[in-house]
Amino acid sequence: MPAPIVPNASRRSARLQALRRACLAFLCVTLVAACATRPPATDYPRESTSALRSADAGATPLGAALVAPESAHPGESAFRLLATGTDSLQMRVALARAATKTLDMQYYIANEDATGKLLLGAALYAADRGVRVRMLVDDLNFHDIDRLMAALNSHPNIQIRVFNPYGSTGESVYLRTRNFFSNVDQFTRRMHNKSTIVDNELVIVGGRNLGDEYFSASPTLQFRDLDVLGAGPVAASVSASFDGYWNSSVSYPLAVLNHQKFDAHDLDAARDDLRTHWRESADSYNAKPLNATPLAQQITRNELGLIWAKWQFVADAPGKIGGAEQGELGDAMRSLLDRIRAAKSNVLVFSPYFVPHDAGVQELRKLTARGVRVAILTNSLAATDAVAVQAGYSPYRVPLLEAGVDLYEFKPTQPEGTGSRRFGITGSRSRASLHAKAYVIDDSTLVIGSLNLDPRSARLNTELALMIDSQPIAHEVTGYFAHATSPEVSYRVTLATPEQLAKQRGTATNSPLIWTDEENGLIRTYNLDPGAGFYRNLLTGLFLLLPVDSQL
Numbered sequence: 001m002p003a004p005i006v007p008n009a010s011r012r013s014a015r016l017q018a019l020r021r022a023c024l025a026f027l028c029v030t031l032v033a034a035c036a037t038r039p040p041a042t043d044y045p046r047e048s049t050s051a052l053r054s055a056d057a058g059a060t061p062l063g064a065a066l067v068a069p070e071s072a073h074p075g076e077s078a079f080r081l082l083a084t085g086t087d088s089l090q091m092r093v094a095l096a097r098a099a100t101k102t103l104d105m106q107y108y109i110a111n112e113d114a115t116g117k118l119l120l121g122a123a124l125y126a127a128d129r130g131v132r133v134r135m136l137v138d139d140l141n142f143h144d145i146d147r148l149m150a151a152l153n154s155h156p157n158i159q160i161r162v163f164n165p166y167g168s169t170g171e172s173v174y175l176r177t178r179n180f181f182s183n184v185d186q187f188t189r190r191m192h193n194k195s196t197i198v199d200n201e202l203v204i205v206g207g208r209n210l211g212d213e214y215f216s217a218s219p220t221l222q223f224r225d226l227d228v229l230g231a232g233p234v235a236a237s238v239s240a241s242f243d244g245y246w247n248s249s250v251s252y253p254l255a256v257l258n259h260q261k262f263d264a265h266d267l268d269a270a271r272d273d274l275r276t277h278w279r280e281s282a283d284s285y286n287a288k289p290l291n292a293t294p295l296a297q298q299i300t301r302n303e304l305g306l307i308w309a310k311w312q313f314v315a316d317a318p319g320k321i322g323g324a325e326q327g328e329l330g331d332a333m334r335s336l337l338d339r340i341r342a343a344k345s346n347v348l349v350f351s352p353y354f355v356p357h358d359a360g361v362q363e364l365r366k367l368t369a370r371g372v373r374v375a376i377l378t379n380s381l382a383a384t385d386a387v388a389v390q391a392g393y394s395p396y397r398v399p400l401l402e403a404g405v406d407l408y409e410f411k412p413t414q415p416e417g418t419g420s421r422r423f424g425i426t427g428s429r430s431r432a433s434l435h436a437k438a439y440v441i442d443d444s445t446l447v448i449g450s451l452n453l454d455p456r457s458a459r460l461n462t463e464l465a466l467m468i469d470s471q472p473i474a475h476e477v478t479g480y481f482a483h484a485t486s487p488e489v490s491y492r493v494t495l496a497t498p499e500q501l502a503k504q505r506g507t508a509t510n511s512p513l514i515w516t517d518e519e520n521g522l523i524r525t526y527n528l529d530p531g532a533g534f535y536r537n538l539l540t541g542l543f544l545l546l547p548v549d550s551q552l
Contacts, residue, residue: 046253080304118285147260190462444474495512
């Protein structure tokens with residue numbers, strides 16, 4: 001018997017019913033998933049480990065080299081700024097080569113791209129020498145990490161853990177998506193910390209993740225960032241924070257999440273691939289340290305360019321993600337804000353993602369009212385990699401300017417050959433975007449780390465901040481700020497004058513803001529976000545309609 005013909009209206013009704021049933025089924029699945037939680041990481045087989053003990057540090061070449069200068073500078077640590085992507089990449093490779101006992105890495109993003117493979121290769125070579133390697137990566141970008149890192153995890157001296165997972169590399173897109181929608185609040189809380197620690201003696205902290213765009217190696221995007229190398233007691237403080245995250249109940253062994261099976265042949269194949277990649281790419285990506293002299297010898301000879309200074313290191317506790325501290329203002333942000341509030345003469349801010357809200361505007365108004373200069377550099381709409389954040393920031397430009405704040409927005413293209421060794425401006429024609437998170441206070445203190453001035457850093461993500469009380473270091477970063485806010489590199493944002501507003505009457509725009517820059521010696525002005533284009537302006541308008549301020 002032939003199948004009956006269903007009228008169009010009935011067919012549409014049947015489809016709608018099927019769609020409703022599918023939606024109901026999906027809702028039931030997600031509700032069930034929401035009720036179920038992953039067992040804590042402590043329920044899985046894993047070893048609780050900690051940093052190299054300070055008592056053992058003298059047994060390492062780095063520790064032995066630091067004994068004399070530490071004695072000459074009691075209560076201080078030594079620092080050196082890493083202002084360019086090349087400097088930072090080379091120093092990370094040098095640290096991995098210098099390690100004899102431990103190599104710890106904690107990152108929000110760790111990509112298996114060209115520079116990522118160079119750094120993974122350096123870590124693998126360290127492990128082959130007997131160095132214990134621990135790597136902790138946030139789960140938000142972990143889907144980018146595939147077979148290579150999982151193969152390295154099979155090395156007896158390498159352990160990789162994933163922080164706050166909402167899925168795993170072995171799960172389907174559907175399952176990860178279901179986990180996201182069933183637990184959105186937990187998903188939005190991420191580990192934003194960034195550090196590399198060697199032998200509990202040397203450390204790198206700052207804004208850079210591990211990926212080509214952070215090391216001047218991407219053909220499409222160049223993040224302008226800032227790191228600092230630290231030596232001495234500061235490393236023990238960063239190590240203590242790392243241990244707290246490594247052993248927390250939300251740091252899961254990679255083997256629990258990734259069920260791929262590996263044998264010795266797979267690890268050997270990964271080692272061969274990384275060696276080949278090093279031979280073919282190390283020179284082209286400027287990964288080889290410019291000075292091949294071991295770091296311990298450079299320290300002994302006072303050749304590393306280290307500046308000794310008082311310091312304070314503050315990191316949020318892992319519990320900010322899901323413990324008793326969840327949703328509270330983090331310790332790192334609280335310490336930064338205390339320093340800013342105590343400013344006497346000036347505050348310079350690098351914050352690529354900047355959403356002050358009314359409370360932040362009022363705090364800055366208090367500073368300017370007592371004569372403190374406040375100058376802020378953030379991304380322009382054309383330069384940002386997060387349009388949603390720009391939508392959160394844009395309504396506060398006029399109030400900030402009315403409060404007396406100097407406001408600058410980083411341009412997406414940089415002049416050829418300008419300041420090649422200053423703040424990573426290398427003349428590349430790739431799209432540029434500010435990523436440094438740094439604060440200079442009273443020309444004497446630098447605060448650097450993973451902190452942006454936005455709600456995410458304040459209450460959602462975990463963060464770290466290193467405060468260095470050093471006029472020479474603060475003065476160096478002040479120089480970077482002056483260069484980065486020059487009219488060739490950034491737009492100056494000001495309130496439109498009555499004459500400028502009058503010129504806009506009868507036009508399609510009626511903006512209270514003016515952007516000013518310089519190109520080829522000519523001063524240019526704009527009354528709309530310059531260079532952003534229709535698409536980015538449209539997205540900004542759409543995000544302004546959404547109630548997502550607390551998530552920005």
